[in-house]
Amino acid sequence: MFEPCRLLFLFSIFVISLTNAKPEHNMTSHSAFGHYPMRRPVEYSSPHPYPFMVSVRLWPNDENVCTGTIIGPSSILTAASCIFGWFEKELRLKVGSNNGDQATIYEIGSYAVHPDFDHKTHVNDIALIHPKQPIKMIPNKVSPVFLAATEPSVGSHSYLLTWSSKRADPHSKDELKRITTTIKDRENCDPDMYDPFTVDSRQLCTLNVPEEGACNSDFGGPLMTDGKQVGIVSYFLTVGYDMECGNGLPIVHTSVVKYRQWIASNLK
Template identity: 25%
Template structure:
């Protein structure tokens, strides 16, 4: 979906089993421009799957909040049929591994706007409880403003080549740096909404379709990994020379907490 100011929502349409992980893809065409996530990292990462009949595909990312709830983008779950969706945790690979959970409830922000991308945050409640292990763990949310110029990390299974619509099998990661909303607005030539967070990345690298809902994280002062943002949109096309847009978990902290109790 394209918005009036050229923002592309990062939904994936790639079917599972049709991913292309050719070794011919060079090092500059991965998350786009990322690299395979280090084993043992991002044990909070989830893959939100859509399925119709025997077709099953990764549609969005998300993060584990606790034993029952996942944080994601509102546009990943807005007006979707939860019976045609599921959550997979505990694997870095799309085509195998991990545990699958059915969905009990979809909770997009009640003031989410599909037209403007405002309040693009949502929660998924699973049926049952996640079974924690060294590959499945919740992540804490940072409930304070993120410093400008802070290094951060995005993980996801979004397209690694926008032109060829190529999807990865292995979880990808890419380093970002937080910038002020004023600097971001000037760069993308559009005002940001309250609750949006902007981060820049190297040229020709960045989030793309399938990375929606994915966690943007930092290392806090105690060297703990905490989540600061939820992947929301990019200036079209992916990996162009613009910052990427996230929703700030600090801005929506109270809303999140009120919906996971």
């Protein structure tokens, strides 16, 4: 007479064990830089969940050369390396689209580049682009990003917004993707065997899943934490002659927090 009760008890234990089981995607894999989450499916944004994103285009070829974020109607935050070597008349700003469709094109009026930017070491890799005409804000389609007031802690999860994250397909530049990443400590970000650059206190370092990460057209793009921009993509580490993006090595970002005063003084 107690057998049905016993079976019910065992079944309850089985259900609880299934409920508490950890999903496979929480497993970790090891690299020379520590642990990072195993590969996850790329999240495609649709239709406009990131209304602050800007594609900086070579004109008239309409080629995506780098990225920026809207921080005001007349100010686009980007990396100095994004616009280094380009004249204002050679570039355009494409806003209001995460896949290139129905975007609005703006001409560039002027740049504000950090006076101490070093294009060899990427220190002070920050700039503002000022369009000729103020960008028209459209609810849920075109609006400014929030800038973080504090830096994320080491080990915290952030994400990149990238037009061309795949090593296998680095030329797919018009479909915005969201890539999960992890904040890495600066001291262990750039061993000499990987890259000659030194990451200092004005930069952030992230560790990314192999095959996913920023490519050249993503320089100047945002590193996001809790819905706020904490960094600007500056460069990715390389090994020897392997200059491919998505190589599984860390990406270095200019810390937005360390330049809030410079940004404020150069807004239009």
